[in-house]
Amino acid sequence: MFKLSYKLTVRERVQGKCDRHPRYNPEKDGRAGIKGGCSACYSLLDLHNARLKLDAAVHEFVRRAGPWARPREPRRKRKTDAPTPDEVPEV
Numbered sequence: 655m656f657k658l659s660y661k662l663t664v665r666e667r668v669q670g671k672c673d674r675h676p677r678y679n680p681e682k683d684g685r686a687g688i689k690g691g692c693s694a695c696y697s698l699l700d701l702h703n704a705r706l707k708l709d710a711a712v713h714e715f716v717r718r719a720g721p722w723a724r725p726r727e728p729r730r731k732r733k734t735d736a737p738t739p740d741e742v743p744e745v
């Protein structure tokens with residue numbers, strides 16, 4: 655039997671800009687938009703590509719896990735110290 659549980663939370667807010675090419679946008683311009691082999695622009699492109707790969711990997715994982723996934727059971731409520739009215743023993 656194969657058993658796993660998986661929890662992933664990634665929160666990053668990124669605002670990247672090349673000092674020499676402030677108008678470069680890896681989403682729109684891609685690799686062809688990089689001028690003179692600028693390393694900062696390549697870093698932005700690599701970051702963009704990493705994000706796309708991450709999205710694709712998470713999507714693929716969820717898609718493949720779907721048929722085997724068990725819905726999470728709601729958390730059990732702790733019993734309170736004070737008995738509820740229907741738990742009070744009759745005298």
Ligand SMILES: [Zn+2]
Nearest residue numbers: 672675692695
């Ligand atoms: Zn640049």
